[in-house]
Amino acid sequence: MDPLLFNILFLDIETAALYKTYEELPDRFKPLWDKKASYLKNDESLTSAEIYNERAAIYSEFGQVICIGIGGLYMNENKELSLKTKVLSANSEKELLQQFSEIVDRHKAKNSLQLCAHNGKEFDFPYLSRRMLINGLKLPDALDLGGKKPWEINHIDTMELWKFGDYKKFTSLDLLAAVFDIPSSKSDISGADVNRVYHEENDLEKIKEYCGRDVGVLAQLYLKMKGLDFKI
Helix, strand or coil: CCHHHHHEEEEEEEEEECCCCHHHCCCCCHHHHHHHHHHHCCCCCCCHHHHHHHHHHHCCCCEEEEEEEEEEEEECCCCCEEEEEEEECCCCHHHHHHHHHHHHHHCCCHHHCEEEECCCCCCHHHHHHHHHHHCCCCCCCCCCCCCCCHHHCCEEEHHHHHHCCCCCCCCCHHHHHHHCCCCCCCCCCCHHHHHHHHHCCCCHHHHHHHHHHHHHHHHHHHHHHCCCCCCC
16 A cells, blocks of 8 residues: 555535625626636626626635535555545635644645645645735645646645546536446535525535535545545
8 A cells, every 4th residue: 555645635615605695796896707607607697696696715915715625545444545534614614614624734744745626726726825925824835836846846736637638627526426436426516506505504514514525535535546446
């Protein structure tokens, strides 16, 4: 068993719009969202408010991190490879991000820690970093890319691994789970439902359960890509 597997922190973040509705946006931000929305329109009949409800959560300038799922591999008492997962949440985004940052900084792998996420290089890693800076937090070393050479950045992106160097469009975690016969994390909700469930249903627990399942799928997918058949 490759000992480097135990240096990987699998992660998945769930995000929601910073404000429940477009109308609640501060006056300074409304024209800024209007400008962004004008580039996002694929249907001229949609208003800025409607696009806000659908898309604001995925932009770190208009969204927030509401929970972070993390997972790590270990050998259980039967000497079998196992996965331990946890979903972080807090009363404020700043507290949540601080909690995550401390876990990353204290990880036993130290400078050898690798962060793994699906589409992490385009979404999870930069989103976390930007929201930390917005909240006045210092970046943990694992997310601080300043001055690092490409080979010094310990980030694993399963979507990037699946590209094998080509330029295919986005391939979802759920699609790859189906390809590799990994049970889907999508049961009662999917990523498209998170903003609504958070703001309208006020059901963070449902989102956390979904986030935790995504971490499990991510870990299984990564190990499949490494030729290891691992199921949880």
